[in-house]
Amino acid sequence: MNKTSFLILRLGVATSMFGHGLVRLLKLNGFSHWMVGSFQKSFLPAAIVVPFSYALPIAEFVIGVLLLIGLFTRLALIAGAGAMILLIFGTTTIENWDAIPTQLLHLIFFAVLLQFIQSNTWALDKQLQKK
Numbered sequence: 001m002n003k004t005s006f007l008i009l010r011l012g013v014a015t016s017m018f019g020h021g022l023v024r025l026l027k028l029n030g031f032s033h034w035m036v037g038s039f040q041k042s043f044l045p046a047a048i049v050v051p052f053s054y055a056l057p058i059a060e061f062v063i064g065v066l067l068l069i070g071l072f073t074r075l076a077l078i079a080g081a082g083a084m085i086l087l088i089f090g091t092t093t094i095e096n097w098d099a100i101p102t103q104l105l106h107l108i109f110f111a112v113l114l115q116f117i118q119s120n121t122w123a124l125d126k127q128l129q130k131k
Contacts, residue, residue, distance in 0.1 A: 001112075006119035010067055013109045017080060018064025024057035031057060042093040052086070059083055070123020074114070081110040 035053035066076035084107040
């Protein structure tokens, strides 16, 4: 993968994560209540869903920011993949099959970017390596 393609994909997934996190952070309590309500009929206990519903927007926002600026890119990609895997699992427990393709697409982008991490040249990571 060339440097420009990597940058475009990194910025695309970064913007998605950043945007998801930002809009949810701005209405964090409402998002948490919505998520808890969505999981009422799943087997997951509220003791897991509630903290996750508050942590997810923070994680999405931080992952998005790190990927936008290209800082700790490898770690951010791994964290993003982990978040998607958790979301996919949660989505299956409430049988929201329509949401899974989008989550899988994000997961694929994280995996592809990790595979071609050596093409991550337009990033703060590279500037820090020079020092």
